[in-house]
Amino acid sequence: MSSAQTTDTVTAAPGVACSTLPAAFQATAANRADQAALIAFGEDRELSWSEYATAVEEVAGGLASLGIGRGDTVAVMAPNSPEFHIVDMAALHLAATPFSIYLTSAPDQISYLFGNAENSVVVAQRRFLDVIARSEAPALRYVVVLDPDDDLPSTVGAAQVLSLDDLRTRTPAEFDYAATWSDVSPDDVATLIYTSGTTGAPKGVELTHANLMFVMHTCNQRFPFAVDGAAISYLPTAHAADRVFSHYLATVTGWPITTVGDASQVFAAVAAAHPSWFLGVPRIWEKLRAALLARFSAASDTANGPNVLAAVDTATSRVRLQQSRSDVPADMEAAVAHADAEIFAGLREQLGFDRVALLMTGAAPIAPAVHEFFLALGLPLQEGFGMSETGALGFTNIPTDIRVGKVGLAQPGTEAKLAADGELLLRGAHVMRGYRKDPKKTAEAIDADGWLYTGDIATIDDDGWVTIVDRKKELIINAAGKNMSPVNIEGKLKSANPLIGQACVIGDRRPYNVALVVIDPDAARTFAAAHGYADTSPAAIVNDPDLIAAVDAAVETANSQLSRIEQIKAYRILDDEWLPDSEELTPTMKLKRRGVASKYSDVIEEIYAASQR
Numbered sequence: 001m002s003s004a005q006t007t008d009t010v011t012a013a014p015g016v017a018c019s020t021l022p023a024a025f026q027a028t029a030a031n032r033a034d035q036a037a038l039i040a041f042g043e044d045r046e047l048s049w050s051e052y053a054t055a056v057e058e059v060a061g062g063l064a065s066l067g068i069g070r071g072d073t074v075a076v077m078a079p080n081s082p083e084f085h086i087v088d089m090a091a092l093h094l095a096a097t098p099f100s101i102y103l104t105s106a107p108d109q110i111s112y113l114f115g116n117a118e119n120s121v122v123v124a125q126r127r128f129l130d131v132i133a134r135s136e137a138p139a140l141r142y143v144v145v146l147d148p149d150d151d152l153p154s155t156v157g158a159a160q161v162l163s164l165d166d167l168r169t170r171t172p173a174e175f176d177y178a179a180t181w182s183d184v185s186p187d188d189v190a191t192l193i194y195t196s197g198t199t200g201a202p203k204g205v206e207l208t209h210a211n212l213m214f215v216m217h218t219c220n221q222r223f224p225f226a227v228d229g230a231a232i233s234y235l236p237t238a239h240a241a242d243r244v245f246s247h248y249l250a251t252v253t254g255w256p257i258t259t260v261g262d263a264s265q266v267f268a269a270v271a272a273a274h275p276s277w278f279l280g281v282p283r284i285w286e287k288l289r290a291a292l293l294a295r296f297s298a299a300s301d302t303a304n305g306p307n308v309l310a311a312v313d314t315a316t317s318r319v320r321l322q323q324s325r326s327d328v329p330a331d332m333e334a335a336v337a338h339a340d341a342e343i344f345a346g347l348r349e350q351l352g353f354d355r356v357a358l359l360m361t362g363a364a365p366i367a368p369a370v371h372e373f374f375l376a377l378g379l380p381l382q383e384g385f386g387m388s389e390t391g392a393l394g395f396t397n398i399p400t401d402i403r404v405g406k407v408g409l410a411q412p413g414t415e416a417k418l419a420a421d422g423e424l425l426l427r428g429a430h431v432m433r434g435y436r437k438d439p440k441k442t443a444e445a446i447d448a449d450g451w452l453y454t455g456d457i458a459t460i461d462d463d464g465w466v467t468i469v470d471r472k473k474e475l476i477i478n479a480a481g482k483n484m485s486p487v488n489i490e491g492k493l494k495s496a497n498p499l500i501g502q503a504c505v506i507g508d509r510r511p512y513n514v515a516l517v518v519i520d521p522d523a524a525r526t527f528a529a530a531h532g533y534a535d536t537s538p539a540a541i542v543n544d545p546d547l548i549a550a551v552d553a554a555v556e557t558a559n560s561q562l563s564r565i566e567q568i569k570a571y572r573i574l575d576d577e578w579l580p581d582s583e584e585l586t587p588t589m590k591l592k593r594r595g596v597a598s599k600y601s602d603v604i605e606e607i608y609a610a611s612q613r
Contacts, residue, residue, distance in 0.1 A: 020209040021190060021251055022093045022181040024216075028254045029053035036256040038082040041269040047082055049254070052089075059090035059164070061171025064180070066121055066142050070095035070188065073117040077101045077124035077132070079261040080233045083146050083164065085247055087123045088237075092190060093181040099192035099204075100238035104581035107134040109202075113194060114140060116204050116436055123164070129156050186210035192436060193240045193388040204436030205240075205388040214429040215244055215391040216252045218411045222396060223358045225253045229276030232269060234260035236587050240392040241362070245279050271352035278359055282366040283501075283589045285381070289373050290498035290523060292347075311339035315376035323372075323404050344378045353379055357399070360384045362407075363588055365468060365487050367495030371404045383407045385468060389445065389452055390414075391430040395466050406465045416466065417451075423472055424458035425451040474593060476507045482565045486593075489513065489568065492561050496554035499523045499547065502578045502585075504596045505568065506604055514607045515571040516600055517551060518578050539575035548573070570611035572603055 018024040029037075033050040040046070047055070068074060074091040076098055078084045084100070091098035101113060114122075114137040122132060122140060126147040132140075133156045140159045145152055149163030171177075190209045194202040219225075231253075233246035250257045258273040260266050267288065270278065296308040315336045321328045348354045361371070362384045374381040382397035385407035395416070397408040410416045414428040431452045434442035446452050457469040469475075470485035477483055486505040493503040493515065501520030507513035519527075519538040527547060528536035541547050551573055559567040578584040583595040597604065 020184045032254045039258045055086045058168035060093045062167030065170040072096045073119040074098045075119045075122040080259040095184045097189045102587045111136040206433040221412045229255040231257045232275045234266040240388040244392040281363045319375045367491040369495035389432045422457045424454045492558035496557040512569045
């Protein structure tokens with residue numbers, strides 16, 4: 001399937017078509033000078049577009065004084081903050097290539113990135129100086145510290161240390177800022193996105209200005225940008241989704257970005273900012289659903305209170321009828337309309353989602369029960385599909401046609417097809433230039449005709465709607481040669497009970513499937529408090545009979561929705577927590593199956609041995 005030809009320019013201000021991010025930034029800053037641009041959530045800090053533009057110019061001049069220019073790389077190690085946007089945009093104005101580092105990275109991981117990027121400058125918070133010092137960075141010459149310059153060390157390893165305030169005063173007299181940013185080319189590499197390394201060492205995805213401006217253009221085609229909107233930045237800035245759908249999005253729309261330095265506060269920030277677009281991984285939606293269900297249950301138990309759970313059940317039934325393209329009875333329509341007016345509309349406003357135009361879940365499949373829940377509340381949650389290699393975009397649902405279980409139709413200007421083995425292939429102007437310093441892997445990923453091999457097994461129906469089955473390398477092939485998707489099984493488990501925070505299904509080359517189950521820490525605290533435990537950690541409650549019974553019931557529910565070969569014969573509740581950027585999870589909470597299989601190999605063997613007795 002394909003769509004109409006598009007251009008790679010975006011109108012960032014009335015009548016101004018831009019082909020690079022600096023050009024878009026300058027047009028937007030001129031058009032919205034006095035309007036809010038950067039808002040630090042939880043702090044008394046807000047920058048207008050004019051102030052943002054001044055800071056970018058000063059930092060660009062300072063970076064130029066350190067020798068940064070076209071093609072040079074600049075590392076950034078900072079939480080979501082106004083400073084990230086300023087530094088990143090300043091590097092872009094020099095035709096340089098900024099990239100972010102996950103904040104939990106170990107010295108050997110940073111060493112790998114520095115070796116691949118060959119950056120001479122890293123901009124970081126003071127708290128990261130120690131981990132940078134313990135990293136190997138032969139090309140590193142300068143460390144720019146974002147914090148105040150009181151008592152800063154003079155060097156970190158062989159690199160000179162200076163503060164951001166100092167950097168902003170160093171613009172060379174001969175530096176021509178306007179000529180420099182005007183000379184940025186659509187073909188210049190705008191960023192490196194390092195893949196999360198679920199199947200090996202990270203690869204540096206090179207995305208050009210042309211790639212990213214095309215993404216903005218095609219987004220505007222399918223989801224026209226509102227004149228007045230708002231964005232939220234809370235996902236790691238090393239992740240393509242945060243850069244594309246907050247940093248670059250605001251650059252072309254002029255929307256203020258609310259930066260959230262502590263991701264656990266994201267929904268408090270949403271309630272304050274009322275974003276126009278919001279993206280979250282499935283775990284975000286699972287946790288919000290669990291919290292809301294607990295609130296609804298409490299509200300429904302109060303005397304004379306509205307039966308919120310009953311209203312949600314009715315609205316969910318309506319969603320399922322709509323999804324099956326069945327007629328919705330008039331009395332059900334009336335009941336849902338009444339619930340929306342009396343309950344759901346107020347809830348959406350309270351949550352901060354009352355003006356959201358694009359509400360998306362991605363990075364991994366979302367359980368249908370979770371998806372249906374938010375649709376029942378009148379929230380237009382949709383699945384989408386994108387990769388770092390495609391500028392975080394590829395397929396989306398349509399706001400007026402959201403289909404549970406499908407990642408949608410190809411974006412305008414994107415082509416898609418299936419390889420003979422069912423692997424999904426993409427082609428379009430958003431496909432990366434390649435992997436940095438790795439022509440072999442680039443050639444493996446993109447063929448001579450420009451088709452990107454996604455690594456995902458998918459189906460495409462007659463209307464062009466795409467469904468992702470699973471990662472090609474993660475399909476379980478059991479001892480009898482039967483193929484199955486572990487992600488599908490895990491989704492059934494997690495949606496069966498909010499107590500289950502994470503699950504990993506094992507069954508490759510085995511006679512049947514077993515599972516490792518991790519209790520959600522928030523649900524654990526609620527359970528522990530209700531059952532009189534002083535210690536509210538998951539480890540304290542894993543042997544509680546009521547918890548075991550709840551997980552047993554969840555496994556039974558999941559199995560009832562699975563074919564016989566997919567069903568879970570045995571499981572183990574772990575007393576661990578799986579945290580982002582750990583042996584078990586990537587920074588964006590994707591499962592590291594190899595890491596799990598290695599860490600829990602003895603436990604897995606024990607489960608199989610016990611279940612065969």
